[in-house]
Amino acid sequence: MRPCKFVAPVVDPAKLNEYSFIIDFPPTGHRTRGRKMGHLIFDKRDWNFILNEQLDVSRLLKFKAFEDYDTDVFEQVVSEGIKFAVERIAPVNPLGDEAGCTVEGGFVKVPEAYHPVYKELKQAGWIGMIHSPEFGGQGIPLTVAAPVGEAQSAASQAFAMYGGLTHSAGHLIEAFGTEKLRQLFVEKMYTGEWGGTMCLTEPNAGSEVGDLRSKASDLGDGTWQIQGQKIFISGGDSDLTSNTVHLYLARCEGDPAGTRGISLFVVPRHWVNDDGSIGEFNNVSVVGIEEKLGIHGSATCQLSVGEDGPARGYLVGERGRGMSYMFQMMNEARIACGQQGSALANAAYQQALAYARDRVQGPDLQNPRAGSVAIINHPDVRRNLMFMKAYSEGTRALLARCSMWSDIAAHSDDEVEAGNAKLLLELATPIAKAYSTDKGFKVTELAMQVLGGYGYLKEYPIEQYMRDIKIASLYEGTNGIQALDLVGRKMRANGGQLFMTYMATLGEFLGRIGAVSELADIAKQLQSGQESLGKVAMWLQTTAGEDMKIAILQATPFLELFGDVMVGHMLCEQAVIAAERLAELTGGSLMTSAEQRENDAEIRFYAGKIGTARFFAHAVLQLARSKAFAMTNSSRAALNMVF
Ligand SMILES: Cc1cc2nc3c(=O)[nH]c(=O)nc-3n(C[C@H](O)[C@H](O)[C@H](O)COP(=O)(O)OP(=O)(O)OC[C@H]3O[C@@H](n4cnc5c(N)ncnc54)[C@H](O)[C@@H]3O)c2cc1C
Numbered sequence: 001m002r003p004c005k006f007v008a009p010v011v012d013p014a015k016l017n018e019y020s021f022i023i024d025f026p027p028t029g030h031r032t033r034g035r036k037m038g039h040l041i042f043d044k045r046d047w048n049f050i051l052n053e054q055l056d057v058s059r060l061l062k063f064k065a066f067e068d069y070d071t072d073v074f075e076q077v078v079s080e081g082i083k084f085a086v087e088r089i090a091p092v093n094p095l096g097d098e099a100g101c102t103v104e105g106g107f108v109k110v111p112e113a114y115h116p117v118y119k120e121l122k123q124a125g126w127i128g129m130i131h132s133p134e135f136g137g138q139g140i141p142l143t144v145a146a147p148v149g150e151a152q153s154a155a156s157q158a159f160a161m162y163g164g165l166t167h168s169a170g171h172l173i174e175a176f177g178t179e180k181l182r183q184l185f186v187e188k189m190y191t192g193e194w195g196g197t198m199c200l201t202e203p204n205a206g207s208e209v210g211d212l213r214s215k216a217s218d219l220g221d222g223t224w225q226i227q228g229q230k231i232f233i234s235g236g237d238s239d240l241t242s243n244t245v246h247l248y249l250a251r252c253e254g255d256p257a258g259t260r261g262i263s264l265f266v267v268p269r270h271w272v273n274d275d276g277s278i279g280e281f282n283n284v285s286v287v288g289i290e291e292k293l294g295i296h297g298s299a300t301c302q303l304s305v306g307e308d309g310p311a312r313g314y315l316v317g318e319r320g321r322g323m324s325y326m327f328q329m330m331n332e333a334r335i336a337c338g339q340q341g342s343a344l345a346n347a348a349y350q351q352a353l354a355y356a357r358d359r360v361q362g363p364d365l366q367n368p369r370a371g372s373v374a375i376i377n378h379p380d381v382r383r384n385l386m387f388m389k390a391y392s393e394g395t396r397a398l399l400a401r402c403s404m405w406s407d408i409a410a411h412s413d414d415e416v417e418a419g420n421a422k423l424l425l426e427l428a429t430p431i432a433k434a435y436s437t438d439k440g441f442k443v444t445e446l447a448m449q450v451l452g453g454y455g456y457l458k459e460y461p462i463e464q465y466m467r468d469i470k471i472a473s474l475y476e477g478t479n480g481i482q483a484l485d486l487v488g489r490k491m492r493a494n495g496g497q498l499f500m501t502y503m504a505t506l507g508e509f510l511g512r513i514g515a516v517s518e519l520a521d522i523a524k525q526l527q528s529g530q531e532s533l534g535k536v537a538m539w540l541q542t543t544a545g546e547d548m549k550i551a552i553l554q555a556t557p558f559l560e561l562f563g564d565v566m567v568g569h570m571l572c573e574q575a576v577i578a579a580e581r582l583a584e585l586t587g588g589s590l591m592t593s594a595e596q597r598e599n600d601a602e603i604r605f606y607a608g609k610i611g612t613a614r615f616f617a618h619a620v621l622q623l624a625r626s627k628a629f630a631m632t633n634s635s636r637a638a639l640n641m642v643f
Contacts, residue, residue: 055404086151199233
């Protein structure tokens with residue numbers, strides 16, 4: 001029998017949890033065959049757990065910036081944000097994938113279906129929600145906005161990128177621009193009236209941004225003439241907004257080569273007059289848009305600037321310091337990028353879980369005569385689902401923790417608390433970006449495996465998730481570049497202080513989990529992960545001094561090990577909290593029966609958290625020692641090979 005294609009709910013809501021939204025979207029004839037779904041199952045229960053029990057988001061209320069809020073408002077923001085993503089954004093995901101973007105009359109047209117949803121997104125204030133109310137934002141903590149951001153990416157990665165890049169570009173102007181620039185641009189961007197981009201990449205300058213050739217010459221009237229070509233610019237133009245504001249890297253005439261000589265400019269597509277009105281075309285021309293594997297609804301533009309006539313820009317901050325400013329946007333974008341990985345992993349996991357419950361195929365191993373059973377009963381399918389659950393929920397928790405560190409670093413009056421949070425965020429950023437996007441892709445692949453041949457078909461959302469998420473390991477600095485950042489910069493910064501701060505935090509937690517005897521087997525694997533990390537870190541330090549290349553050869557495996565430990569840490573933290581709650585629910589025992597877990601959603605949830613940590617500890621953390629051995633005893637074969 002051909003399996004159900006989600007035209008009606010196939011999931012028993014009681015089997016999920018009371019907070020999950022299940023939206024079944026009957027497609028409206030955009031396909032001649034089959035029924036591709038704009039359908040998202042979002043696990044809000046897990047987010048409630050992270051925000052309230054793991055991170056305790058109420059502690060943010062003690063910061064001046066958030067004193068006007070309360071936890072009820074936080075809860076309302078999260079619920080409404082998720083609801084909007086699930087009900088309004090998810091349905092346009094397959095439509096945008098199918099329609100893609102086009103260029104007409106020199107300007108980009110995005111998928112038609114995006115327009116009404118973008119209008120609502122803008123009107124509801126979701127785009128600039130984390131930013132200052134002074135410029136039209138809502139001042140919501142990043143931690144509270146994180147589930148909303150995840151839901152938007154899960155609903156449609158391509159659609160969500162327009163608003164995501166825009167508010168982050170606006171934030172760059174707010175942080176480093178003059179008062180005039182702030183007044184002219186920031187509110188228009190936080191409210192989504194105008195779009196925003198980050199313009200780094202050029203044909204000869206990809207990972208090596210310092211090789212860019214865009215030029216800027218001083219016009220002497222407070223503006224600069226800009227000339228150059230940019231490629232791969234996301235949202236480089238669109239008809240969603242009446243203007244597009246490019247945060248553009250170029251070199252001022254006479255400035256040195258390399259990243260040190262780069263400056264940052266605001267280059268609007270249409271000039272903005274001093275009274276804020278839109279003026280003449282500023283000669284930022286769309287030469288073309290890229291045909292690509294996924295995110296078809298996101299316009300990836302080739303831009304020619306100042307080639308068809310003069311293009312002007314405003315300098316942001318000091319001349320020559322553009323790269324250091326751009327790092328603010330890149331660091332925000334790296335966390336957002338990791339969140340895309342986690343978002344699509346979670347979406348794919350939920351789809352695969354629903355499918356595995358529904359699809360009947362083959363008998364149960366221990367009861368072959370009883371006839372065929374749902375595939376969720378087969379051990380190999382369960383193993384795949386467990387990897388998916390652990391990576392999805394673990395990266396979600398890690399990214400949520402990064403948001404919390406970011407809020408604390410920016411708003412805490414306690415210098416030690418703020419300083420530690422800043423160090424931890426700096427260390428975690430390349431790991432959260434690269435690990436979450438690599439695992440995000442892996443989880444979509446596992447989801448396809450769970451769906452069997454049906455997963456490969458366009459009628460199901462998995463193949464789109466898989467195509468869409470691949471880019472996240474490439475843009476915002478490839479994952480290889482993230483590994484170099486971790487090993488070459490973050491591990492060495494401040495004499496290793498970032499790493500030592502994390503090791504101390506982890507050490508403290510190991511003390512906490514060590515006190516829960518029922519979790520001793522899990523704690524042991526996390527401890528071994530910590531020791532392995534320390535061993536490789538030491539090896540990297542000594543080896544880099546003797547033979548830099550052999551050390552750098554292990555940068556990506558080291559980042560992977562670090563990701564295993566950080567995600568393991570987050571899952572173990574969840575297990576400790578779950579153990580306390582479970583003991584309360586059962587009157588003391590952590591041993592629950594299958595029947596209890598079946599009948600009680602809360603017991604099922606908390607027992608599930610312990611089960612996930614246990615699975616991850618044994619299936620992933622247990623390998624830490626051998627991974628460390630392989631790294632510290634690696635061969636030179638890759639370096640010596642004559643290809
Ligand atoms: C869909 C899409 C959207 C994008 N959006 C934007 C955007 O909005 N703004 C923007 O500015 N750019 C954007 N980009 C560009 C993206 O950031 C770059 O593609 C990326 O930085 C890599 O550059 P590259 O493609 O030139 O690859 P290369 O730099 O040529 O890298 C190729 C390979 O070599 C490795 N490599 C390169 N240098 C080193 C090194 N020094 N050490 C070790 N390994 C190295 C890389 O890890 C990679 O595996 C986008 C790209 C795409 C495809």
